Amino acid sequence: xxxxxxxxxxxxxxxxxxxxxxxxxxxxxxxxxxxxxxxxxxxxxxxxxxxxxxxxxxxxxxxxxxxxxxxxxxxxxxxxxxxxxxxxxxxxxxxxxxxxxxxxxxxxxxxxxxxxxxxxxxxxxxxxxxxxxxxxxxxxxxxxxxxxxxxxxxxxxxxxxxxxxxxxxxxxxxxxxxxxxxxxxxxxxxxxxxxxxxxxxxxxxxxxxxxxxxxxxxxxxxxxxxxxxxxxxxxxxxxxxxxxxxxxxxxxxxxxxxxxxxxxxxxxxxx
Numbered sequence: 001x002x003x004x005x006x007x008x009x010x011x012x013x014x015x016x017x018x019x020x021x022x023x024x025x026x027x028x029x030x031x032x033x034x035x036x037x038x039x040x041x042x043x044x045x046x047x048x049x050x051x052x053x054x055x056x057x058x059x060x061x062x063x064x065x066x067x068x069x070x071x072x073x074x075x076x077x078x079x080x081x082x083x084x085x086x087x088x089x090x091x092x093x094x095x096x097x098x099x100x101x102x103x104x105x106x107x108x109x110x111x112x113x114x115x116x117x118x119x120x121x122x123x124x125x126x127x128x129x130x131x132x133x134x135x136x137x138x139x140x141x142x143x144x145x146x147x148x149x150x151x152x153x154x155x156x157x158x159x160x161x162x163x164x165x166x167x168x169x170x171x172x173x174x175x176x177x178x179x180x181x182x183x184x185x186x187x188x189x190x191x192x193x194x195x196x197x198x199x200x201x202x203x204x205x206x207x208x209x210x211x212x213x214x215x216x217x218x219x220x221x222x223x224x225x226x227x228x229x230x231x232x233x234x235x236x237x238x239x240x241x242x243x244x245x246x247x248x249x250x251x252x253x254x255x256x257x258x259x260x261x262x263x264x265x266x267x268x269x270x271x
Contacts, residue, residue: 003133016095023053026097027066028151029264030075031257034086034105034206035250037243039078042254043067049076055092062089064096069258072265079103083131083182083209090213090221099151100158100220100264102257103210106228106241107178107202110192114201116239117249119166119173119256120225121145121159125208126200129182132212140198141177144211149220153264158222162260171256176201178225180208192231203231222260226253 033039043049046067053064057080065076075098079089090101107120114120125144127133136142145159155161166173179200181187187203195203207223214221228241240246 001138003130004138006133006135006137016091020092020095023096026052027073027075028097028099029153029261030077030093030098030101031261032077032079032089032093032101032103033254033257034079034081034103035243036078037247038250038254039076041247041251042258043076045251045255045258046076053096055089057085057088064093070262072262074258074261079206082205083129083180086206087131087135087209087213090210091217094213094217094219098219099149100153100222101210101214102158102222102260103206104224104226104253104257105204105206107204107225108187108229108231109202109227110179110196110232111201112230112232112237114174114227114230115172116227117246117253118227119171119253120178120202120227121162121173121175122178122202122207122223122225123159123175124177124199125211126177126179126195126198127208127212128195129180129205129209131209132180135209135212135216142208142211142215144178144207145222146211146215147220147222148215148218153220155264158220158260158264161263162222162224162256165256165259165263174201178207179203181205187231202227224257226250 048068051063055062179195230237
């Protein structure tokens with residue numbers, strides 16, 4: 001099987017460092033999301049911002065921002081969608097000098113009792129995509145949200161830090177397994193039921209791949225979702241999937257990512 005052809009060899013024919021050089025002074029913690037509307041509103045919320053790099057692909061240019069809030073600096077980046085594209089973005093951010101990425105976005109729920117726009121924290125992902133198999137040995141699942149690098153943070157576990165933040169602010173959350181797929185239009189009823197039997201509570205298109213990239217590179221990747229469309233109904237229910245639906249609520253979710261970054265840097269400077 002092609003997907004079993006993983007190699008630990010670090011030196012590929014084309015490497016991130018062949019194309020991009022480390023950027024001196026770049027903040028070590030990055031905040032990212034997939035929605036361009038949420039990203040633009042989040043960018044406007046910072047005290048100051050400047051473009052420090054531009055990632056270039058065949059059909060677009062993606063600016064990398066350095067932003068400031070309460071005297072602290074972060075990288076802010078609007079990530080591309082889908083495992084291969086997102087993995088490429090993450091590789092290049094790590095190569096620029098970022099050590100920890102906090103990324104959030106929508107997911108489809110496989111359990112209709114999970115409320116619209118509520119927070120989901122994945123602890124494992126079913127690898128129904130192709131990208132992760134180039135970064136980790138073949139397996140059905142991968143652990144996600146592991147804290148690996150301590151170069152940019154002093155907390156021992158980013159996930160625990162995020163949970164503490166949610167509990168302190170009284171925000172409901174669900175922890176569970178995510179199904180990461182490459183094919184949005186091939187999420188069949190039969191596949192969904194099989195994933196539910198494996199313990200999946202939601203579906204996305206990037207999580208397992210980004211976890212594999214981070215673990216391969218020895219960096220941190222923390223992913224969380226806010227619930228959007230529901231697959232667990234007789235007919236597909238889009239709920240708040242649209243970019244312009246419940247934007248204020250999504251602004252509050254974006255602020256959770258910023259607060260987590262604040263907390264990581266707070267502990268980094270006080271421990």
